[in-house]
């Protein structure tokens with residue numbers, strides 16, 4: 437018998453709490469193993485070293501369906517505990533997944549073997565083994581369209597627009613556990629260089645379509661790059677903590693080159709960690725090694741580590757290790773949003 441929508445959208449994805457699990461003994465033991473276990477241990481100690489180095493600002497890069505998979509609270513905690521100073525992300529994570537849940541909606545535990553025709557008829561979207569109510573996603577699109585229509589009609593960086601989303605959530609959000617809201621409160625800028633490639637894009641298309649011939653809000657991606665470059669210029673040193681690859685990885689790596697290009701040379705990223713499933717054989721950016729990035733003058737080679745593993749397994753261990761080391765307690769609150777203006 438075909439299941440009903442209520443039956444399919446019953447078991448919610450629950451977000452992992454790194455505060456509740458001291459993974460340090462496990463991660464230390466992995467350091468005496470081989471392969472990705474040892475690499476993960478080194479990545480965790482490098483992230484911890486970035487936090488211990490009080491002159492180093494940390495840029496967190498995010499790609500992949502991380503928040504729908506239960507990793508949202510990990511990033512909320514990194515923001516709230518000064519373990520990250522700026523975020524570069526895909527739009528889907530920030531809008532379709534984080535802002536979406538802040539509107540009161542949830543992701544559901546489904547199955548990769550579900551009948552996709554049935555799902556389509558029931559307005560259920562699938563991300564591998566996770567289900568989403570398409571009607572709720574449409575509400576997220578519409579909220580972005582309404583928000584855009586309430587703002588001054590001019591070009592915005594994605595950082596500015598996401599800041600407005602944070603201010604909106606402070607007034608109307610249904611949960612405090614939101615990356616957009618936590619970042620807004622902590623002065624942590626969030627950049628989505630390909631902001632229209634997600635639910636925000638539908639909202640902005642609707643905004644521009646319905647305002648044809650009149651002044652419109654738009655997103656200025658070059659301004660994002662300028663603002664992130666300004667963030668780097670405000671730091672003595674920088675470290676990259678990258679989860680997945682894609683546009684966020686390249687965008688954050690490139691600020692070193694951008695600073696040089698505007699006559700304000702800065703040091704290469706002093707630390708770099710990447711958790712990814714992509715390898716280097718196809719020559720594409722997502723799997724390119726951090727040593728390769730060094731040949732482009734972006735990342736120093738002494739403190740870099742790739743970890744080949746899926747992020748639902750690797751991020752809780754690396755972030756959890758650094759959280760329980762508690763070096764974040766001595767870090768300054770940088771509020772890099774101020775450097776973007």
Ligand SMILES: NC(=O)c1ccc[n+]([C@@H]2O[C@H](COP(=O)([O-])OP(=O)(O)OC[C@H]3O[C@@H](n4cnc5c(N)ncnc54)[C@H](O)[C@@H]3O)[C@@H](O)[C@H]2O)c1
Pocket residue numbers: 499500501526527528529532563630633634635679680681682683711712713714722723745746747748
């Ligand atoms: N992911 C979605 O469900 C979704 C939904 C709507 C829009 N989009 C848009 O599609 C574009 C691509 O985004 P994307 O999030 O699919 O990233 P992506 O496909 O660009 O991912 C880049 C790389 O990150 C690595 N990666 C991804 N997930 C990983 C994981 N769980 N563990 C380890 N490594 C992982 C892989 O190597 C991948 O090649 C973005 O503009 C985004 O806004 C994505």
